[in-house]
Amino acid sequence: MSSGNAKKRILELNRLISAANVAYHGHDKPEITDSQYDKLLAELKELQKKYPQLVSDESPLDQIGAPINTAFSAVEHLEPMMSLDNAFEIEDLQAWNERVARGLDEDFSYITEMKIDGVACSLLYEDSKLVRAATRGDGKVGEDITANVMTISSIPAKLVETVPGKLEVRGEVYMDLSVFEDLNKSQIDAGLPTYANPRNTAAGSLRQKDPKVTASRKLSFWAYQIGHHSGDLPVDSHSAGLDWLGELGLPVNPERKTHKSFPAVEKRIGAGLELRNKLEYEIDGVVVKVDSFAQQQTLGATARAPRWSIAYKYPPEEKETKLLDIQVSIGRTGKATPFAVLEPVLVGGSTVQMATLHNADQVALKDVRPGDTVVVRKAGDVIPEVLRPVPAERPKGSKPWKFPVNCTSCSEKLVRPEDEAHTFCVNYACPSQQQSRIEYFTSRGAMDIEGLGESTVALFIEKGFLSDVSDIYSLHWDEISKLEGFGRISIDNLKRAIDESKSQSLSRLLVGFGIRHLGPTGAEALASHFGHLDKIKVATAEDIAAIEGVGPSIATSVSEFFAQKKTEIVLEKLRSAGVNFAGPEVVEVEQTLAGKTVVISGAVPGYSRTEAANAVKIRGGKSPGSVSAKTDYLVVGDNPGASKLNKAQELGIPVVVADDFESLLSKGEA
Ligand code: IVH
Secondary structure, eight states: OOOHHHHHHHHHHHHHHHHIIIIIIIOOSSSOOOOHHHHHHHHHHHHHHOOOGGGGTTGGGGGOOOOOOSSOOEEEEOOOOOOOOOOOOOOHHHHHHHHHHHHHHHHHOOEEEEESEEEEEEEEEEETTEEEEETTTTSSSSEEOOHHHTTTTHHHHOOOOOOSEEEEEEEEEEEHHHHHHHHHHHHOOOOOOOOOOOHHHHHHHTOOSSSHHHHTTTTEEEEEEEEEEEEEOSSSSSSEEEEEEEEHTOOSSSSEEEEHHHHHHHHHHHHHHHHHHTTTOEEEEEEEEEEEEHHHHHHHOOOSSSSTTTEEEOOOOOOEEEEEEEEEEETTTTTEEEEEEEEEEETTTTTEEEEESSSHHHHHHHOOOTTTTEEOOOOOOOOOOOEEEEGGGGTOOOOOOOOSSTTTTTBBBEEEEEEEEEEEEEEEEEEHHHHHHHHHSTTTTTTTTTTHHHHHHHHHHHHHHHHSGGGGGOOOOOHHTTSSSOOOHHHHHHHHHHHHTTSHHHHHHHHHHOOOOOOOHHHHHHHHHHHHHHHHOOOOOOHHTTTTOOOOHHHHHHHHHHHHHHHHHHHHHHHHHHHBBBSSSOOOOOOOTTTEEEEEEEEEOOOHHHHHHHHHHHTTBBBBBSSOTTTTTTEEEOOOOOOHHHHHHOOOOOOOEEGGGGHHHHHHHH
């Protein structure tokens, strides 16, 4: 990778990681999975190692967690709450062990503990009394969650023994699996949505405004670290420290062991994988720490994490469950996708009862059959996956599953095109396809018609009110008003939502058509390039592919979509209903700078750096960042770079002052 590309990627990684931190720590709503997050971190680390000159002052690798949410008051930790470095492969762990051994150059022992998948919390005891509890926040300042933590029954409000002065105890607040399952059962009974996983539920419960809600969530706590302490500690190692915390009445996880050698650590990590399935709470790895406090001191820490500890992260969890059935769903393009119906199982932090099997070949390859016991995997929020059957538990006489010959929705023959992995229902009038097409059209990212969701669409199709998206604009309201659940208010609301959708932007309308490969970005590009649906309709695949940001596969499927007779019919119905076909106005700009290269140095008044470059580009010119023999003009604004000016003078390139920039744009010459 060139240094320029590395710089771009580092900036992008910084942005992605910071956004992920805010979503995870700030809102308790992760937007990417743990393993995706870990991959971003690992990539950034690698790039920073290769290009140390590109490391920014605010690298997320030096930051912990995310800034705090203002709903709680801020508290400063007496000692920073650090994060841990991760090892994903045993080789990473071995390399860490070697660094530790080199750093100490004497005998030492390790302690291993479970890595609890919960929320870090710091408890402050003063003269044995719990006076404050805080989230980790950015590692230095956390949120004051004392009132909520006081409701966790296993956290003592007073220590059993007298400890004079201040003592910070760090640990993980978590939710037991059985508590999580009960909570979700009661959500289902109350007709409410279920919670995604124990970790986020614990985090959310801990940050409730009303401590009574926290209390009702039955959270638990394991202490795993001593933070600041005003007096001397009665212990000189981590393992003795944890024993001591236990004696003080704090809950300390019993699954901890000290090891004299590194092979014993490796063995423990292997055994932990077995143990993981038996524990009453979720773990995502094993934490290894150098035991002696003095040796921890010798090794020290980086800005983010101690050198004396590492977290070995386990791969995504796998669980066994029963494959009750294999069914086939028909999507909006007619694609027939087989999926597994499973006996519900809690895996990777959430309950899984369905998993895609992708296509006929995948089912054949895995040879999973209804009635089989199968191994299921789910990493974080990633789509669950059926990995393989357990042959020993296969019922006698079972036969390989066969892909249905006919569509499960309209009974027409299914077709598998040559060289295609997928099978399709090619009947455009298939109710399943109609359903998904219409649902897609009304969805939030497209025409956003509230009140026309899955069940209403299904009902209207069944009643014969809807067969394609254009029917939405000619619904028979007197018929609908006879249906149960469609009173005046809901009909008025639905009418209004449909009416409002007529003025949605052209790009949303394009998205709503559900054209293969065309997402919001491509739709935006089409809308602003052509400015009107009628122009897109007659554009060739080549015209479309020439637009920046639109690839050949989008171009082909867009032109195929508009070439269809049924598209024409739907479009005409939409047009007469008054649906907006116009995009943003397309302004034709004279190509005054076609073929010319204009470098800009310093600030041109009235333009940002990108705006000035864009002004050149939309007139057909190029605007690279440096001067070369190919440069036609150098525009010099406020505070220009000396090197660009020198180079331009050396090469005899005309220099244009910022005041003449406008005239350069309009005339194409200085
Ligand atoms: S020790 C300075 N021990 O994992 C060392 N952390 O990825 C501080 N965690 O922020 C952490 N179980 O929230 C430690 N047995 C354990 C842990 C543990 C879970 C969490 C903790 C930490 C995060 C780092």
